[in-house]
Amino acid sequence: MANEPRDNVLLEEPCMFILENGEMYRNPTEVKMSQIVLPCHANYCEELSAGQLLKWMDSTACLSAERHAGCSCITASVDDIHFETTIGVGQVVNITAKVNRGFTSSMEVGILVSCEDLFSNRQWPPFATFVARRTEAGKLQLKQVIPRMQAEQMEYSLAAERRRMRLIHAEIINDLLSSCSCQIVSECLDYRDAVPAEQTRVESVELVLPPHANHQVSTFGGQIMAWMENVATISARLLFSIHNMFLTQQFSILE
């Protein structure tokens, strides 16, 4: 995020809780970041772009992972994310990340995104997996996370199940790709107004510059996701404009 204004970034202190035994507790892996959405973070609709939000989420989650691992970590995957509301310029986005569970060298980081103001109760919780970088000595064995609060204990249990699903999901997608046949093409021919996929194809070539790199001097995951989101948006808009053109032609024929 080196190319972005820094003065709107607010790293907050993690929450303190009092446990049943009276002990004060705060999760040592918790990282909180607040951002004011400025015009430079918005898309053409003047709403926070998904790519920008992914960058912030990735940076916050990476910091949490590195706090736990005590070394450099890389984003291995990010689970499904559902953007349920739009966030406008001037609103404040709060992002909280904490390590739910460490496995061997990987760990699940839970990320909570909420938006202050209009949608005060709207929150969505995606999960990302970060991996501690290998050293010359080989793969790192992470220390275990000790869940202290009831909510942390629940996330700890669920993290193992989510990891199992994540790894199975990756296998299923690989199997699907290798067994995919041309049957789909003949299915599409049934649609009269089908658009050739080629017409929605967008290719983007990005030169990796210092502002795209993280503190480890490699392109950070959030930046890659932001580029992907950009290309996907243009592709979706192409399909939309092709359809609009098709409808306009249909109407002019009818007139």
Ligand SMILES: CC(=O)SCCNC(=O)CCNC(=O)[C@H](O)C(C)(C)COP(=O)(O)OP(=O)(O)OC[C@H]1O[C@@H](n2cnc3c(N)ncnc32)[C@H](O)[C@@H]1OP(=O)(O)O
């Ligand atoms: C902070 C940033 O922005 S970093 C920049 C963006 N990220 C990157 O560039 C990452 C590029 N990817 C990589 O370097 C590699 O694919 C890695 C390191 C993530 C994984 O490499 P692999 O050769 O699969 O390593 P390996 O088999 O030892 O697996 C390491 C761990 O990652 C986990 N892992 C690997 N791929 C995935 C995945 N897609 N989803 C979840 N976990 C994964 C494995 O389960 C394993 O966990 P464990 O050690 O707790 O058992």
